[in-house]
Amino acid sequence: MALPQLGKTIRTRRHAVKKTLMQVARETGLTAGFLSQVERNLTTPSITSLVVIAKALGVVIGDLIKQPEQIQPDSYQDQRQTYTVASGPVKYERLSTVFPGSQVHSVKFTMPCGYKSEMVSHDGDEMVFVLSGQVEYTVGLQHFVLCAGDSLHFDGNIPHTVEALMHKSKQAELLWVGTAQLFDDEHGNVIEEKHGNYERFLKGTENS
Numbered sequence: 001m002a003l004p005q006l007g008k009t010i011r012t013r014r015h016a017v018k019k020t021l022m023q024v025a026r027e028t029g030l031t032a033g034f035l036s037q038v039e040r041n042l043t044t045p046s047i048t049s050l051v052v053i054a055k056a057l058g059v060v061i062g063d064l065i066k067q068p069e070q071i072q073p074d075s076y077q078d079q080r081q082t083y084t085v086a087s088g089p090v091k092y093e094r095l096s097t098v099f100p101g102s103q104v105h106s107v108k109f110t111m112p113c114g115y116k117s118e119m120v121s122h123d124g125d126e127m128v129f130v131l132s133g134q135v136e137y138t139v140g141l142q143h144f145v146l147c148a149g150d151s152l153h154f155d156g157n158i159p160h161t162v163e164a165l166m167h168k169s170k171q172a173e174l175l176w177v178g179t180a181q182l183f184d185d186e187h188g189n190v191i192e193e194k195h196g197n198y199e200r201f202l203k204g205t206e207n208s
Helices: 005-015 021-028 032-039 045-058 188-208
Strands: 092-093 107-111 125-132 134-139 141-148 151-155 160-164 171-178
Touching: 005 160, 005 188, 021 032, 021 045, 021 160, 045 092, 107 160, 125 134, 125 141, 141 151, 160 171
Parallel strands: none
Antiparallel strands: 092 107, 107 171, 125 151, 125 171, 134 141, 134 160
């Protein structure tokens, strides 16, 4: 559910803050060539790249892409909405909510075989668990080939990329969990209300 003309939105904001492509490239760790292609809608950034782009431009990721809300703490497979970034090849399913003090964000990636992300780095941890298919992660100078049931945990500050390798399923599915702020909405009142109700229930049982 990308905003219309994502590239134009990014370019307009970059001009508004008076930054060159090279400046944004230095701040994000992405190449100026890749950013130029994004601005011209010739390629689609990954969701984690949007996090660092938004930070460099002084906006939140919600100013660049609309993502499904996740108000409740629970999430069910047949109710989640699949979305993409600017009609890109990767499909996402939001798994986590946001509440005051929360640090972990989670999303499911579905990537077609042959897809390879751009090299990106960002603050915080990143952990992936392969649900199906086969992928190759490059983290710095290390290469990790992962199959269904395999996982990888690394420092997101290290430049990394992922590629969906050829597989009979024709796609790879990943569970991604990290501290990069993929979602900027906040629905902590729902969780706090439920937590408060639970505490009141406990006090009631203590007094009975």
